Amino acid sequence: MSDELRQSGIRFLKRLGRHAETIMDAYLQGSVPEHLLDASVRERLLKDRVLYRPEPGADLHLRRAVRALLEEALRDTRNRQVDANTASALATFRMLAEHVKEARHQGRHADADVYLADLRDHLYAFGETLQHAIRVLWGRINNEFGYVGTLNAKIRENELAQSQVSALLDGLELVRFEELAELAGESRELRQLLVTNLQRTLSDCTQELSIAQARLLELLGRFREIRGRTRLLKGWLLHMEQYPDYRAEPQTRASELPRLFNHADPLLAPAALNVHDATQEPELLEILARVRTAQPSERPTQTLADAEALTLSTPEAIEIRPSPIREAVTSYLCAIIDSGQPVSALEYHQRESLPWDTESWLYQVIGDYEGLPQSHKDRLRLDLIGEPHPHYSGNFIIRDLNLWLT
């Protein structure tokens, strides 16, 4: 008998393996469309009670038992099923214990051993179910219900989990150890199973469940706070939309200032550097080097064939800025070129009533004339009007300039 059972079990598991892909499709998508399956495969799976048809004409669904097996094996976090039916488990224990006692009383020890093994199985299964439920709960807590998208859904999931924890705890309260002890009576083996073992399992589970409950409450609080933030912001915007002139009153007159608004004025400004501190010299030099490289180099670097001794000096700034006096000189030159008539610099100065004093004006004219390219200088001629110094030979005092086209 048991050999036959064994054989058919193995055949069944092998069949499951052979149709693994179909089963996983059904697991992931919730159902398999009927037409995708071979007729014989479909019949086989339906007959084995792996798949079932919830209503006529519907797609095929995976049976709960197979789904639970997969959820457990895959540690799927979507698993929300928690079995909290302690009462029926307790009833089973009670019945089996009575069986054992009766068999022992009548001297049918072989039967009593079978019942006892059965009871042990049920007890272990009960503990296992509880631990499984707790594991499922923790799995969900630990990823903070990450498998649902929105905050509201998370809050609902959390509420479901809390109700499951309460149901489990309520179920555990049904276990009354005095009753079980009485039931076990004198039998040492029953007492061992029903009292000692069960007590250990229950106290572990109760403890874990209360921790889980605390965590769930904390999470719920956090979710609500997060949702509260969004609402706070939206509420504020709505409020400002309705009352655009609303100004919150500063609470600073109140004798007790709320901590929130007690924010002092900034007091500290950056310190200045001390160039006389020799200990800081390396840092300062480094900073200086960075400042220099930060300036864009205006001159292309040239390699000198025969470099002189290197002296560091700031490169002379070449500044070309339009200055009014130079523009005046240019217009003076242009006037001469346009008219073709020689005009003395002072005459022009007077005619245009230029604001600069005559000496600067003359210097500027000479300077600009000298600055002209040679080809232009050939076409223009500059005559210096003046006289040599009466006492010191070699000195010539310029009184005026005459500029004319050659």
Place this chain on the structure above:
Amino acid sequence: MLSTKGQVIERLLRGAFICRTTDEDGWRFLQVAGNREQVDAYLGQLNRLVVGLGSEREEAVFFCGYCQLGEDERRVVGQQFRDICQSLTPLADWLILVQEALGQDAPPTEGTPMRLGELQTLIEDTPAFREQLGRISRYRLFNSASETVDAQIKLVFKRLTELGYLVRPNPDKQIYLATGKIDYLYEVIRFIDAAEGLELEKRAEGAVQGELM
């Protein structure tokens, strides 16, 4: 080099907010009661103290407040209150925009990363977000005159970084982190809500239900 204590004191006196995101070492330092007493003792000489906000167990953000409030201090605090109230609306508007554009459940809080490029693409693709960003960037807090999403969003992020609401840990990357100052903002709104009895949450919920109807 300054010790952590020195750095913390310096930052506090500059008016900075110290949170885990902006200065993790300093934040951890201030979590320890003994350290905080030392800093308080130092700041006490300048009529300052450390103010911490957050839960009892772990305070999320620290800043520098006054020990004694005289007339001058009250004036400063009052001015700051007005400043922050003026920036509440633009900031709330911006926080909602970020939340909605990124499709998140919650508006940014301390430590929330924001990728400028990602946000920009999302906003550019949705006319409603574009309009919202345009409105936000024209608030006086940001004061943008630009018409393009690119310039507007960059300006908004730049201003928020200057004001200490965001930090940019790596200057080569356009990834910003929200600081504890944002959490401070929620506290301010919550406080005004409670003090003035505005019932903002209820109002928002009512509006959502109205929309659903």
